[in-house]
Amino acid sequence: MIYSATIQNKLDVFAIRKQFPVLNREVKGKPLVYFDNAATTQKPQSVMDVLVDYYSGYNANIHRGIHTLAEEATAAFELSRDAVQKFINAASREEIIFTKGTTESINLVAYSWGRQNIKAGDEIIISTMEHHSNIVPWQILCQEMDAVLKIIPVNDHGELLMEEFEQLLSAKTKLVSIVHVSNAMGVVNPVDKIIESAHKAGAVVLIDGAQSTVHLDIDVQEMDCDFFAFSAHKFYGPTGIGGLYGKKQLLESMPPFLSGGEMIKEVSFDGTTYADLPYKFEAGTPNIADTIALKAAIDFINQIGKENIRRHENELLAHATAQLREIEGLKIIGDAQNKISVVSFVVDKVHPQDLGILLDNAGIAVRTGHHCTQPLMQRFRIPGTVRASFAVYNTKEEIDVMVTSLRKAIKMLL
Amino acid sequence: MNGSRTIEATENEIVEEFSLFDSWDDKYEYIIDLGKKLHPLDEKYKIDENRVRGCQSTVWLTADYENGKIFYKADSDAVIVKGLISMLIRVLSGQEPDKIIKANLDFIKEIGMMSHLAQTRANGLLSMVKQMKNYALAYKLKNAN
Structure with missing residues (x-):
C-alpha cells in the first residue's frame, strides 16, 4: 500500500x-x-485496459493447458485469487471461490452447505434489511427442509434490534446470514457482535459483503465469519465476477454446488472424485477476463x-x-x-x-x-x-x- | 367527451402543444400539471384487479362502456405517470373499441417520451397502453357475443 x-x-x-x-x-x-x-x-481505465490486454494478448482457457497463452492466462487468473485473499485477509488462497457475484455466492452456500446441514425444525436467522438475494435462497431452503426463517427487526433509525437478535438465538439456530452494510440505507451492522453471539449458540455465520467491501477494511479472520460474499462490480471491478470466502474446513466438508469440468479429480462411470479447493466449487470455464481485471480494481483501491x-x-x-x-x-x-x-x-x-x-x-x-x-x-x-x-x-x-x-x-x- | 374527434386528431393536437416547449423542463412541467388535474379515481376502483403491472409506481385503470364507446378512468400515486395517463385518456377515451385497438399512438414517440424515459419507465408506459387496448378488446369480444 x-x-x-x-x-x-x-x-x-x-x-x-x-x-x-x-x-x-x-x-x-x-x-x-x-x-x-x-x-x-x-x-477506472486500468480495469478496462486489463480486459482489452487479456483478449488481445493472452486469451486462452485456463488450467490444464500446456501452451504459453494458457499458462499466462492461468497465472494472471490465479494472481487475482491471491489479490482477493490479501484484500479480505483470508488465511489461505484455497478459501477464495470465484463466483458471478454475491447472489451466486449466497446460493452456493444455501444449496451446498444448506442442504447438507439444515434439517427439519432448524432455524436460520436473517434481518428485515436484507437484500432479496439474502432472503429468497433461505426461504427456498427452509421450505424444502421444513426449517424456520427468523427475522431480526430494525428500529426507526434502521438499526438492528440486537436484544431481539440475542433472543432469537438458540440451539436450533444453524445459520445467521446478515448484510454487513445495508444497500438501501447505508447502515453498518455490528457484525463482530453478531458473529460472536451466533458462534456461542453454535451457528454458522454468512456475511453479505456486497456493499461493505468497497468501503470498509475487510479482515475475515479477525471478523471470524464463516462465509463472506462479495461482488467486484461494486468496488470498481467488472460485472459478472465476485467471490465467496469460506473457512477451509467448512468448504472441504461441503459437496459441490455446480458440477462439470474443472471441478473433478477423476471421472469414470463407476464414480467421480472431486478436485481440491477452490476448484471443487469452480465448475466449467470461469469468467477469466473479468477475474483477471478484478485484480486491477483491487490495485486501484489499494493505491488510494x-x-x-x-x-x-x-x-x-x-x-x-x-x-x-x-x-x-x-x-x-x-x-x-x-x-x-x-x-x-x-x-x-x-x-x-x-x-x-x-x-x-x-x-x-x-x-x-x-x-x-x-x-x-x-x-x-x-x-x-x-x-x-x-x-x-x-x-x-x-x-x-x-x-x-x-x-x-x-x-x-x- | 370528444365524441366525433378522431384519435389521430387528438394525437396531432398534443404533438403541436409539445412543439411549443423548448426544454424537457417545460415538458415535464406541463405533464405534471396534467397529472395534478386528472380527476382522482374513486377509492373503490383502487383494487388489485385494476392495477397495471409493470409500473414502478402504482397505476389503476378502469373503463366504462357506453353507447359503443369506451371511457377510461385512471389514477396513480406518482404524478408524472398520472400526467402520461391523462394524455392517453385524452386520446383514447370516448373512442370505439376497434379504433382503440388499431391506434398506433405515434404521438408518444413524436413528443420524445419513449427516448427520454428510462427503459423501465418506458415499459410502464407501454403496459398502460396495452392495458387500455385490452379493455377495448374485452368490450369488443363481449359485444360480439
Missing part, C-alpha cells in the same frame, strides 16, 4: 476522476452526476487506500445529509449513527419515481424504488426511497447540484 492508515492525505478527486472516462459524458444535455454507486460503481476513500466518502455523506435535512418534508430513511456512503430519503406527498425522473432530466443518476429490499420498505411503510450513493470520484459540488435540482423538482411536483 502506498498510504499508511495514519497519514491524512487529502485525496485528489480530480486526478481520480480522470481515470473514469464515463464521468466526462453528458446526460440529457447536462454533465453526468453519478450517484448510483451502491448499484454498481464506474470502472481505503482509509482515504472512507474519509472522502464520509465527508460527502455528511455534506449530503446536512444539505438534505434542510429540505422541508424530506425524511432520511436510516439515520443510524454508523453509516457509510448511502443516503436514502422520501419526501412528503412526492413519489420517489417522480423525483427520479426529474433528477435524471438534470443529468443526475440516483436510484428510486425498493432497492430489492421490499420487507424493509414495508417496515417503514413506504413504496420506496430515492437513494444517492457515493464513491471515491464524487464531489461536494455534485451533491450541491443534486440538492438544487431536488429542490426544483419538489417545487414542480407539489
Whole structure:
C-alpha cells in the first residue's frame, strides 16, 4: 500500500476522476452526476485496459493447458485469487471461490452447505434489511427442509434490534446470514457482535459483503465469519465476477454446488472424485477476463487506500445529509449513527419515481424504488426511497447540484 | 367527451402543444400539471384487479362502456405517470373499441417520451397502453357475443 492508515492525505478527486472516462459524458444535455454507486460503481481505465490486454494478448482457457497463452492466462487468473485473499485477509488462497457475484455466492452456500446441514425444525436467522438475494435462497431452503426463517427487526433509525437478535438465538439456530452494510440505507451492522453471539449458540455465520467491501477494511479472520460474499462490480471491478470466502474446513466438508469440468479429480462411470479447493466449487470455464481485471480494481483501491476513500466518502455523506435535512418534508430513511456512503430519503406527498425522473432530466443518476429490499420498505411503510450513493470520484459540488435540482423538482411536483 | 374527434386528431393536437416547449423542463412541467388535474379515481376502483403491472409506481385503470364507446378512468400515486395517463385518456377515451385497438399512438414517440424515459419507465408506459387496448378488446369480444 502506498498510504499508511495514519497519514491524512487529502485525496485528489480530480486526478481520480480522470481515470473514469464515463464521468466526462453528458446526460440529457447536462454533465453526468453519478450517484448510483451502491448499484454498481464506474470502472477506472486500468480495469478496462486489463480486459482489452487479456483478449488481445493472452486469451486462452485456463488450467490444464500446456501452451504459453494458457499458462499466462492461468497465472494472471490465479494472481487475482491471491489479490482477493490479501484484500479480505483470508488465511489461505484455497478459501477464495470465484463466483458471478454475491447472489451466486449466497446460493452456493444455501444449496451446498444448506442442504447438507439444515434439517427439519432448524432455524436460520436473517434481518428485515436484507437484500432479496439474502432472503429468497433461505426461504427456498427452509421450505424444502421444513426449517424456520427468523427475522431480526430494525428500529426507526434502521438499526438492528440486537436484544431481539440475542433472543432469537438458540440451539436450533444453524445459520445467521446478515448484510454487513445495508444497500438501501447505508447502515453498518455490528457484525463482530453478531458473529460472536451466533458462534456461542453454535451457528454458522454468512456475511453479505456486497456493499461493505468497497468501503470498509475487510479482515475475515479477525471478523471470524464463516462465509463472506462479495461482488467486484461494486468496488470498481467488472460485472459478472465476485467471490465467496469460506473457512477451509467448512468448504472441504461441503459437496459441490455446480458440477462439470474443472471441478473433478477423476471421472469414470463407476464414480467421480472431486478436485481440491477452490476448484471443487469452480465448475466449467470461469469468467477469466473479468477475474483477471478484478485484480486491477483491487490495485486501484489499494493505491488510494481505503482509509482515504472512507474519509472522502464520509465527508460527502455528511455534506449530503446536512444539505438534505434542510429540505422541508424530506425524511432520511436510516439515520443510524454508523453509516457509510448511502443516503436514502422520501419526501412528503412526492413519489420517489417522480423525483427520479426529474433528477435524471438534470443529468443526475440516483436510484428510486425498493432497492430489492421490499420487507424493509414495508417496515417503514413506504413504496420506496430515492437513494444517492457515493464513491471515491464524487464531489461536494455534485451533491450541491443534486440538492438544487431536488429542490426544483419538489417545487414542480407539489 | 370528444365524441366525433378522431384519435389521430387528438394525437396531432398534443404533438403541436409539445412543439411549443423548448426544454424537457417545460415538458415535464406541463405533464405534471396534467397529472395534478386528472380527476382522482374513486377509492373503490383502487383494487388489485385494476392495477397495471409493470409500473414502478402504482397505476389503476378502469373503463366504462357506453353507447359503443369506451371511457377510461385512471389514477396513480406518482404524478408524472398520472400526467402520461391523462394524455392517453385524452386520446383514447370516448373512442370505439376497434379504433382503440388499431391506434398506433405515434404521438408518444413524436413528443420524445419513449427516448427520454428510462427503459423501465418506458415499459410502464407501454403496459398502460396495452392495458387500455385490452379493455377495448374485452368490450369488443363481449359485444360480439
